[in-house]
Amino acid sequence: MQSTATPTTFSRTNPFHAKVLKNVNLNGAGSNKETRHLELSLQGSGLSFVPGDCLGIVPENDPELVAAILEEMKWDPELPVPVSKQGDTLPLKEALAKHFEITLLTKKLAQQAAAMTDNEQLQQLVSGDNIKEYVEGRDLLDLLRDFGPWKASAQDMVAILRKMPPRLYSIASSFAAHPDEVHLTIGAVRYTTHGRERKGVCSVLCAERLHEGDLLPVFIQTNKHFNLPESKDKDIIMVGPGTGIAPFRSFIEERAVSKAAGRAWLFFGDQHAATDFLYQNELEGYQKDGVLTKIDAAFSRDSEQKVYVQHKMLENGKELFAWLQNGAYFYVCGDKQYMAKDVHEALLSVIEQEGAMTRDAAEAYLKDMQEQGRYQRDVY
Structure with a gap:
């Protein structure tokens, strides 16, 4: 008899449990940074992807932070707490570890918490403009420590x-090159x-606790x-400093x-050539x-x-513009706040100067x- 079971489709709501095949630090000894290269098995998942796609990870919170919250509030770690509208429950310790966002404070959370304490300082904060400043860079533990005693x-x-949101990372491997794996x-x-x-x-889960x-x-x-x-004949220019190298x-x-x-032309940047040139041997091999x-x-x-x-873009302005004139695609990946703005500025300067515009x-x-899809950014 034929099985009529439909194959499981894995998705954001039903993630696939991928086995860790490799987890190494790409930075050399003495670097200020720690960049993990992760290889995960997709065997049996039916998942596939194209270059440029992202991998979502459903992480767990730091057990030390969870323990500190339980200790601060003198809560029973085994207490069942609801984690869904359907009434599913988990023991409190597990719920804080796997289900809830505890590292990010929001204005809304602080306002809701204010109803659970007589602490005047918190009442003043949430009614004024300073709440934005307070939540910046703080977490649930800070809130609980700063504004007790709690009546909750x-x-x-x-x-x-x-609910803890998944984290998205640009995939750092080609499905065609590694069909049953995904690298980050x-x-x-x-x-x-x-x-x-x-x-x-x-x-830090990946750096410290994932083996x-x-x-x-x-x-x-x-x-x-x-x-x-779409055409393999097109030239590509890629600007990806640090982990922006991934895609x-x-x-x-x-x-x-x-x-x-x-x-293909790659612009890469980091702090020190000796310790921070991510994937150097691989890249030099591809160049050879x-x-x-x-x-x-x-x-x-x-x-x-x-x-x-x-x-480096400005130094190579003449050649860079010649590539653009020849129909090259220009890609940027990495830090939105500074790098992407500076790269955009440099690109404009190159076009202005070399194109006499x-x-x-x-x-x-x-x-x-941009309209032709020849200027693409993956910035975060």
């Missing part, structure tokens, strides 16, 4: 928490603020606005497998094989004057590239 039960408190490039986020050390929920053989709940998130050109590793692997005829035409790397801490990717004409040229 554990159930009351978790009822106002948001994740920078561990650690910093100190308001007197406590803070850790990125997912990045080979462990399972990680994942799903594929398509990215319609960041893709290789470009996928692009390069894909072009190697498909034997694309178009040229002709898959990568050019690599321009900028290391900001290796010289007195800080050199960034945008400086006014600023307005250069902006129109870039807008035209």
Whole structure:
């Protein structure tokens, strides 16, 4: 008798538990950074992706942070608390670890919490404009410590928490090159603020607590606005400093497998050449094989004057503009706040200078590239 069971489709609401095949630090000894290269098995998942897509990870909170919250409130870790509208429950400790967002404070959360305490300071904060400033860089533990005593039960408190959102990362491998795997490039986020050390929920899980053989709940998130050109003859220019290299590793692997005829130029940047040139051997191998035409790397801490990717673009302005005139696609991946703005500015300057255009004409040229899908950004 034939089985009529339909194959499971894995998705954001039903993630696939991928086995960790490899988890290594890409940075050399003495680096200020820790960038993990993660290889996960997709065997049996039926999942596939194209270069430019993202992988969603459903992370778990830091057990130390969960323990500190339980300790602060003297809550029973085994107390069942509701985690869904359907009335599903989990023990409090597990709910805080796996289900709720506890590292991010919002104005709304502070306002709802204010109803659960007589603390005047919190009442004043939520009624004024300073609440925005307070929630910035603080978490649930700060709120609980700063504004007790609380009149709320554990159930009351978790009822106002948001569900933990998945974290999205650009995929760093090509499905054609590694059909049953997905690779990621994740920078561990650690910093100190308001007197406590803070850790990125997912990045530090990957850096400190995820080992080979462990399972990680994942799903594929398509990215319609960041893709290789349909024609393999087109040239591509990729600007990806730091972990921004991730999707470009996928692009390069894909072009190697498909034997694309178009040229490829990578701008990469980080702090020190000796410790922070991510995937250096691989990239130089691709250059030797002709898959990568050019690599321009900028290391900001290796010289007195800080050199960034945008400086390398300006240095190569003439050739860069010639590539654009020839129909090249231009991609940027990485930090939205500073890098992407600086790269955009540099690109405008190159078009303006090398194309002998006014600023307005250069902006129109870039807008035209955008409309043709030849200027794509994956910034976060």
